[in-house]
Amino acid sequence: MDKATEKKILSYLEKKTLNKSELHQYTExxxxxxKLGTSLRNIYGFxxxxxxxxxxxxxxHNFAKKNFNFSKHKKKLES
Known part of the structure; x- marks a missing residue:
C-alpha cells in the first residue's frame, strides 16, 4: 500500500475515534x-x-445505547 493511502486511512480512523470520544464530554x-424524556434525535440536534x-x-445513537442502556428502558415501557 502506498503512503498516501495509508495516511488517508489513519486520518479517517483518527477522526472517527475523536468523534466518538467527543461525546464523552457531554454525558451529563x-x-x-x-431523564426529561427527550428523544435521541432532539438531543443530537441540541x-x-x-x-x-x-x-x-x-x-x-450507538453511544447513547451503549452508555445509557437506552434499549432496556424502551423494552420496559412496551411491556
Whole structure:
C-alpha cells in the first residue's frame, strides 16, 4: 500500500475515534435530557447546535445505547 493511502486511512480512523470520544464530554447533558424524556434525535440536534459536534447520528445513537442502556428502558415501557 502506498503512503498516501495509508495516511488517508489513519486520518479517517483518527477522526472517527475523536468523534466518538467527543461525546464523552457531554454525558451529563445527554443523561439529563434523557431523564426529561427527550428523544435521541432532539438531543443530537441540541448537541449539534450548542456544541457543534461532528459525530454522525448513528455514532451518537450507538453511544447513547451503549452508555445509557437506552434499549432496556424502551423494552420496559412496551411491556
Amino acid at each position: 447533558q445527554i443523561g439529563y435530557m434523557l 448537541l449539534q447546535e450548542e456544541y457543534n459536534i461532528k459525530t454522525s447520528y448513528s455514532n451518537f
